[in-house]
Amino acid sequence: KFILKNDEEKIQEVQNNLPKSPFMGSELVQLAKYQNFWYGDMYIQNILKLQRNFVAQDTDLIIGSLMKTGTTWLKALLFAIVKRIHHAVTQSPLLSHHPHEHVHSLEPLYGEHPSHNPNDIPLPRLFSTHLSYTSLPESIKNSKCRILYICRNPLDMLVSLYFFSINFMKKQVEDFKPPSMEEFFEDFHDGRHPCGPFFEHVVEFWKTSLERPEKVLFLKYEDLKDDPTFHLKRLAKFIGVPFSPQEESEGVITQIIELCSIKTMKELEVNKSDDKAIDKFFDKKTYFRKGEVGDWINHFTPTMVERMKNLMEEKLKGTGLSF
Numbered sequence: 001k002f003i004l005k006n007d008e009e010k011i012q013e014v015q016n017n018l019p020k021s022p023f024m025g026s027e028l029v030q031l032a033k034y035q036n037f038w039y040g041d042m043y044i045q046n047i048l049k050l051q052r053n054f055v056a057q058d059t060d061l062i063i064g065s066l067m068k069t070g071t072t073w074l075k076a077l078l079f080a081i082v083k084r085i086h087h088a089v090t091q092s093p094l095l096s097h098h099p100h101e102h103v104h105s106l107e108p109l110y111g112e113h114p115s116h117n118p119n120d121i122p123l124p125r126l127f128s129t130h131l132s133y134t135s136l137p138e139s140i141k142n143s144k145c146r147i148l149y150i151c152r153n154p155l156d157m158l159v160s161l162y163f164f165s166i167n168f169m170k171k172q173v174e175d176f177k178p179p180s181m182e183e184f185f186e187d188f189h190d191g192r193h194p195c196g197p198f199f200e201h202v203v204e205f206w207k208t209s210l211e212r213p214e215k216v217l218f219l220k221y222e223d224l225k226d227d228p229t230f231h232l233k234r235l236a237k238f239i240g241v242p243f244s245p246q247e248e249s250e251g252v253i254t255q256i257i258e259l260c261s262i263k264t265m266k267e268l269e270v271n272k273s274d275d276k277a278i279d280k281f282f283d284k285k286t287y288f289r290k291g292e293v294g295d296w297i298n299h300f301t302p303t304m305v306e307r308m309k310n311l312m313e314e315k316l317k318g319t320g321l322s323f
């Protein structure tokens, strides 16, 4: 309703002219390359509308991520930390609603049937996005809002994306024949995966976190697993609500870690359901699979490991970032 008709037409024209690539070998689901990154073609219009219309507020907290890097986990943690002044951890709304219902993904909010109007969400607003740093709406970059970026070892991310995508494709495409992990790896290697190329996405946020540490907090899935207490304190401090000594001694941090653990989250009725979590595409339960570090070992051939290692070296050279 915010958009003039001729703008709708322009958006359609932009979409029509983007390079396209079949996803998982199916012509029925396409990726489209926009501003150097591949996104689901079905999200391109939302992304353009989001870029044109979203107005960030200084108090907004925005999770940035590639798909399957721990977004849902970070949503739960962020929500629990920010809202702890309103609810005891034992009474948390996370027990009754999926993390994606508390921290809204921006792209679907600019679709045809948005679940919410961003302007009606109480402050501080919590959002997430899979957009690259380059493509973020200008007001996100220029306001004082803060970004929490999470990334993950690309091997585990790839395995996670493979299973998540098969689930999704089976619902979209009749008699869908999944590609092998090797075939899927080829697309990843070429950067042709949703929100890819992986390394370019990660490096943009990594560099911004070094240049503007007050703007972007850079987190790794593996570090969060390894020392959640340390990283929760970092996170709380970054967003301006540090844990008090009293909270620490009362065990609030541990309670939040346990509440948001995959073990707890996966067993909650609300997170087990086939209902849609974000929009009409994704079931709530598909956001929780194994939640482990190193599952790639069960799926990668030695050649794939070697090629990933080389790719990583090439793309991360000189950045100071490693996995």
Ligand code: A3P
Residues within 6 Å of the ligand: 065, 066, 067, 068, 069, 070, 071, 072, 073, 076, 156, 159, 160, 161, 260, 261, 262, 263, 265, 287, 288, 289, 290, 291, 292, 295
């Ligand atoms: P796996 O498929 O490797 O299990 P995203 O939320 O970005 O879509 O990422 C999903 C991945 O994070 C999945 O990885 C999922 O199991 C894992 N995950 C979801 N909730 C988690 C939690 N609370 N703790 C740790 N990992 C979690």
